[in-house]
Amino acid sequence: MGLKKYIGFSLLLIIAISLYVYSVESGSYEITILDYTMQLPTVLWIIIPVALLFFFSVLHLIFYGSLNFFKTRGFIKDEENIVELIKASLLEKEEKKKFKTQAFKNLASILRQLKFDTKDTTFTSKDEELNNIVSLIKDIKDGKYVTDKNFRLDEKSSLGKKNLINKVNEQIDFAVDILKKQEQYDKEVVKAAFFNVLENKSMTTVKKVYTNVELTKDMALKLFLKDVDNTDFGLTKEEILKITKELNYTKEEFITLAKLYKNTLNPDKLLDLFETLSNENEEAAGAYFYVLLELEMIENLNDLLAGYKDDEFKAYRALLDLKQAGKHYSIDDITTI
Known part of the structure; x- marks a missing residue:
């Protein structure tokens, strides 16, 4: 009643x-x-x-x-x-809602320690805003850039970074702007912008912005691959020297670099580049020997090897012995250098 x-x-x-x-x-x-x-x-x-x-x-x-x-x-x-x-x-935002009932306090405490994710299946609920949020997240995961101002994303969150990367991939001019102000963005976003600029802009543009970026080895490799296809406006010897020095290239990475440039640079430039690299960094000696072999400069290679111990650079010594025996092999035929 x-x-x-x-x-x-x-x-x-x-x-x-x-x-x-x-x-x-x-x-x-x-x-x-x-x-x-x-x-x-x-x-x-x-x-x-x-x-x-x-x-x-x-x-x-x-x-x-x-x-x-x-x-x-x-x-x-x-x-x-x-x-x-x-x-x-x-x-991926922090919510500081207060709860009055003990049951919901306990539930909230548990939920704050969990990470939520969406499924690929259709999501429906009575809360329209929640439906829109799930739809937004799915769009971001699908590679779309979302600009809904009702749901301001934290650019430092993984979702915010993914959305920025989507924007970078959709808008090449934005990618260029990222590289000009790279200190303001997360490294993952900068890397995505760098790769997009490499793929869609000329080497002239790349050379203007790449110096602003803190390169990683995979970024440098992509840059060198771009440079190989653009020799007229490519990187200078000094630029290549600087990049490899800053990234502390290993023997194997210098040899990979030599393989990239062997069919692109003319013999004189190729020889000059790797001679300079080997003079400045002992790790590049093997790459220089590789270039000498490719250019059939056997006497020069023999003279250089004479300055090393017999147990060093065995692969190159073996190739020289094979050549003297009339057997012609490339260093690429030997798996361990």
Whole structure:
């Protein structure tokens, strides 16, 4: 029974009792306590206790009804906050919602320690904003750049970085701008921008921006591959020397570099490049020997090998012996150098 109905029926009952008592006894009744005497109509002596009982019962109902109201309201608010917590987690944001009920506090504590992800299947819920967030995340994962301002992504989060990389891949001019201001962006975003510029811009543009970038070895390899196809506007000897020095190239990496350039540079430039590299870095000696072999400069190679111990550069010594025996092999035919 609702509070309004309870009050209504209670008042009707009080009126009914009053009328009945009055019809039976219309007189008055006197009560004396110590020296105090009170005389009231009989009907009041009956109705006053009933009215007091009614009054306190209403207070009781209001009090516990209010408690139940706020408790229910707390559950509803906590349920809403849990959904907001899930949204924030999906967007990789920190959510500091406060929870009123212990059950939801425990649930929130667990959820904050988990990482949410979306499935490829269709997602539906009653919360339209949550549906939009899941759709947005799926688009980002599919390689689309999302510009919805309602869901501002933290560019330092993995989702934010992935969205920036999508923008880099879609907008080549933005990729160029990234390389000009690379200190403002995450290394993964800079790398994606660098690869996109290498693929879609001329070597002239690449040379203008690559010096702003802190190269990794895989980035340098891509740059050298680009350079091989653009010898007219390619990297200078000094630039190649600087890159390999900064990246601490190994013997194997110098040989890979020699293999890249052997069919691109003319013999004089190729020889000059790797002679300079070997003079500045002992790790490049094997690559220089490789170039000498490719150019059939056997005497020069013999003279250089004479300056090393017999157990060094055995592969090259073996190739020289084979050549002297009339057997022609390339260093590429030998797996271990």
